[in-house]
Amino acid sequence: MSPILFDLALxxxxxxxxxxxxxxxxRGEAVYRAASLxxxxxxxxxxxxLVVRGVELGRPPLGTLVEAMSVVGWAAVLxxxxxxxxxxxxxxxxxxxxxxxxxxVSAAWLPPGLTDLAPALRNAxxxxxVILAMLGISAFVLNFVGGVMYLLQERQLKAKRxxxxxxxxxxxxxxxxxxYRALTLGFPFLTLGLFLGALWARxxxxxxxxxDPLALFSFLSWLVYAATLSGRAVAGWRGRRAxxxxxxxxxxxxxxxxxxLLLPGRHGS
Amino acid sequence: xxAELFVAGLSHKTAPIAVREQLAVEEDxxxxxxxxxxxxxxxxxxxxxxxxxxxxxxxxxxxPGEARALAFRRLAQxxxxxxxxxxxMLYTKPxxxxxxxxxxxxxxxxxxxxxxxxxxxxVKGAFALAQSCQTVGPLLHRLxxxxxxxxxxxxxxxxxxxxxxxxxxAAVELARKIFGGLEGKAVLLIGAGKMGELAAKHLxxxxxxxxFVTNRTWPxxxxxxxxxxxTPVPFEGWSETLAAVDIVITSTGAPEPIVRKAExxxxxxARRSRPLFFIDIGVPRDVEPGVNELEAVFCYDIxxxxxxxxxxxxxxxREAQKAEALVEREVARFVARVHDLxxxxxxxxxxxxxxxxxxGEVEKALLNLPHADPQTRKAIDALSxxxxxxxxxxxxxxxxxxxxxxxxxxxxEIVHELFGLGREREGQ
Numbered sequence: 076m077s078p079i080l081f082d083l084a085l086x087x088x089x090x091x092x093x094x095x096x097x098x099x100x101x102r103g104e105a106v107y108r109a110a111s112l113x114x115x116x117x118x119x120x121x122x123x124x125l126v127v128r129g130v131e132l133g134r135p136p137l138g139t140l141v142e143a144m145s146v147v148g149w150a151a152v153l154x155x156x157x158x159x160x161x162x163x164x165x166x167x168x169x170x171x172x173x174x175x176x177x178x179x180v181s182a183a184w185l186p187p188g189l190t191d192l193a194p195a196l197r198n199a200x201x202x203x204x205v206i207l208a209m210l211g212i213s214a215f216v217l218n219f220v221g222g223v224m225y226l227l228q229e230r231q232l233k234a235k236r237x238x239x240x241x242x243x244x245x246x247x248x249x250x251x252x253x254x255y256r257a258l259t260l261g262f263p264f265l266t267l268g269l270f271l272g273a274l275w276a277r278x279x280x281x282x283x284x285x286x287d288p289l290a291l292f293s294f295l296s297w298l299v300y301a302a303t304l305s306g307r308a309v310a311g312w313r314g315r316r317a318x319x320x321x322x323x324x325x326x327x328x329x330x331x332x333x334x335x336l337l338l339p340g341r342h343g344s
Numbered sequence: 345x346x347a348e349l350f351v352a353g354l355s356h357k358t359a360p361i362a363v364r365e366q367l368a369v370e371e372d373x374x375x376x377x378x379x380x381x382x383x384x385x386x387x388x389x390x391x392x393x394x395x396x397x398x399x400x401x402x403x404x405x406x407x408p409g410e411a412r413a414l415a416f417r418r419l420a421q422x423x424x425x426x427x428x429x430x431x432x433m434l435y436t437k438p439x440x441x442x443x444x445x446x447x448x449x450x451x452x453x454x455x456x457x458x459x460x461x462x463x464x465x466x467v468k469g470a471f472a473l474a475q476s477c478q479t480v481g482p483l484l485h486r487l488x489x490x491x492x493x494x495x496x497x498x499x500x501x502x503x504x505x506x507x508x509x510x511x512x513x514a515a516v517e518l519a520r521k522i523f524g525g526l527e528g529k530a531v532l533l534i535g536a537g538k539m540g541e542l543a544a545k546h547l548x549x550x551x552x553x554x555x556f557v558t559n560r561t562w563p564x565x566x567x568x569x570x571x572x573x574x575t576p577v578p579f580e581g582w583s584e585t586l587a588a589v590d591i592v593i594t595s596t597g598a599p600e601p602i603v604r605k606a607e608x609x610x611x612x613x614a615r616r617s618r619p620l621f622f623i624d625i626g627v628p629r630d631v632e633p634g635v636n637e638l639e640a641v642f643c644y645d646i647x648x649x650x651x652x653x654x655x656x657x658x659x660x661x662r663e664a665q666k667a668e669a670l671v672e673r674e675v676a677r678f679v680a681r682v683h684d685l686x687x688x689x690x691x692x693x694x695x696x697x698x699x700x701x702x703x704g705e706v707e708k709a710l711l712n713l714p715h716a717d718p719q720t721r722k723a724i725d726a727l728s729x730x731x732x733x734x735x736x737x738x739x740x741x742x743x744x745x746x747x748x749x750x751x752x753x754x755x756x757e758i759v760h761e762l763f764g765l766g767r768e769r770e771g772q
Contacts, residue, residue, distance in 0.1 A: 102503065103666065104501055228521070232518070232521060232522065232642050233636065233642065235636075235644060235648040235651060235652070236651065236655070237652055237655045237656070241521070242503070242507070242659060245524075246520060246521050246522060246523060246524040247521070247522050247523075247524075247619060248522065248523050248524035248525075248619075249524050310616070311616030311617065312616075312617065313616070313617050313618070314617050314619065314639075314640050315617075315639060315640065316617065316639075
């Protein structure tokens with residue numbers, strides 16, 4: 076049952092991506108409404124798919140990296156739907172949905188991994204660790220997208236030649252606020268998630284920081300975000316510098332995912 | 345004879361300014377002309393739109409050509425002109441074309457600067473004037489109310505009017521792209537150029553506050569401060585305010601740049617990379633071009649602003665295509681509704697006629713059945729009602745269909761004849 080639902084959600088996300096990109100190029104209220112509705116529909120089907128998968132497995136559908144990727148996409152869409160309303164940024168979907176689609180397509184292509192977990196991982200705390208980390212990461216998807224949009228808009232304004240994107244993208248101020256909000260949303264989640272993971276590692280393997288590529292890279296990403304946050308709070312960083320850091324932080328997260336998928340480690344699937 | 349809607353006139357597309365300015369009429373005279381033209385009886389409804397870009401007569405008449413000649417002869421007479429002088433520049437749009445034209449004019453799709461917002465107000469003014477002279481009837485009323493609704497729809501559903509096509513508004517729009525809202529953004533105005541003052545006023549309208557002004561001559565700075573409700577700043581010390589302001593407008597006549605890159609750079613530290621926007625309207629330029637390279641600083645000179653305006657105009661033209669499609673859909677809808685209205689009065693009187701007959705016959709029948717119980721009475725009433733409804737069904741459907749295919753009038757006339765309905769005209 077659940078594979079069909081996942082495929083259905085993915086198809087809807089792909090459709091919504093096409094519509095959102097069409098809206099970015101063509102504009103037109105009708106296209107935007109269609110894209111928005113399809114996104115919401117896709118998200119509901121996705122939610123259903125996750126619930127069904129959870130019931131089928133008898134545990135949260137977060138046991139493998141592939142499952143986790145799906146949850147990141149799910150939460151990222153949720154945050155996007157919220158931010159679109161909150162900040163009145165109608166083109167947000169055109170930037171987030173392609174990422175979600177890529178995530179979904181690769182999740183569909185990758186081997187699903189183990190369905191049975193190692194006995195060491197059968198503990199409620201491990202789910203809290205994963206859920207928090209995934210929520211954090213999906214907020215950083217928004218942080219990244221906001222940063223990219225900021226850099227694009229800033230470039231247009233500096234170059235003084237308004238291209239199509241100049242008209243579509245919101246003001247620098249709005250994008251800066253959006254990026255910052257996503258950062259302050261994601262950082263506590265990621266921090267707590269990583270903290271719980273480290274605690275767990277100590278009780279399970281007797282060491283706070285065993286060598287695990289995924290853990291290492293996620294700690295690196297955390298450092299980048301911690302630096303950005305303190306830079307913003309203390310030194311008043313904003314604008315371009317904050318946007319660059321959002322991109323770098325997201326790059327580190329992508330490396331983390333790559334490390335988790337390709338290198339052997341405790342998170343291995 | 346059937347009266348027809350038409351628009352006749354000339355505009356910036358057909359007539360040079362030299363002709364338009366001679367025909368343009370002020371309100372008092374217009375009132376007089378409206379009443380005169382209407383009094384002849386040639387036009388059953390009339391409205392005149394007179395702006396610097398167009399003089400147009402919107403009317404309902406049996407013979408639009410005759411009505412046009414009459415109205416424009418009267419307009420020409422105002423200035424002692426001869427109709428023949430500008431007649432070749434006149435266009436006439438009958439029926440559906442008139443509807444399309446009216447919607448396009450109101451939506452600013454026929455304007456010299458497409459999307460400019462003044463025209464809607466002017467059309468509303470012309471309509472109000474004609475209303476106060478009681479020269480508009482149901483058709484023009486319906487047409488204009490719908491034109492206003494369509495204009496509003498175009499405004500909200502397309503971006504036809506969203507991008508500034510004047511330099512000073514373009515500057516305000518850029519500021520909004522940088523700062524989002526302008527409430528509470530501080531502005532420094534350097535120099536006393538007219539354009540600079542205009543841009544500053546636009547910013548104030550958008551909520552910018554506080555405003556600082558400076559000028560080489562102190563009394564002039566004080567005077568500007570009074571005009572703009574601003575704070576004067578000594579010319580030597582303007583760069584002190586850099587930490588506090590968000591937007592700097594310069595329009596001086598100085599031969600050398602006043603704002604140097606090094607000076608701005610020094611002021612940046614205290615700003616903690618909050619954006620700073622220079623609007624340089626001076627020629628020669630007042631701000632060193634290198635200022636734009638600094639982080640979070642944006643500097644637009646007059647040519648940059650013009651470039652933005654040009655690109656905005658292109659953007660408007662692209663949106664205009666979307667708006668035209670929207671207007672055409674609205675015209676089709678409007679025409680269908682008007683056609684429907686053509687047959688509705690006939691349908692109503694047809695129903696009334698048959699209902700009267702039915703009620704009379706039922707009463708007569710019941711008089712002959714004094715002992716009928718309430719149930720029987722009810723049954724007779726229901727029977728007669730359903731017979732009438734069954735008979736009426738097809739004619740009503742056919743009437744509605746005929747109106748949509750444009751033959752409503754001949755059908756209503758036949759129905760009037762057949763059923764001996766009253767002679768009253770539709771729509772009154």
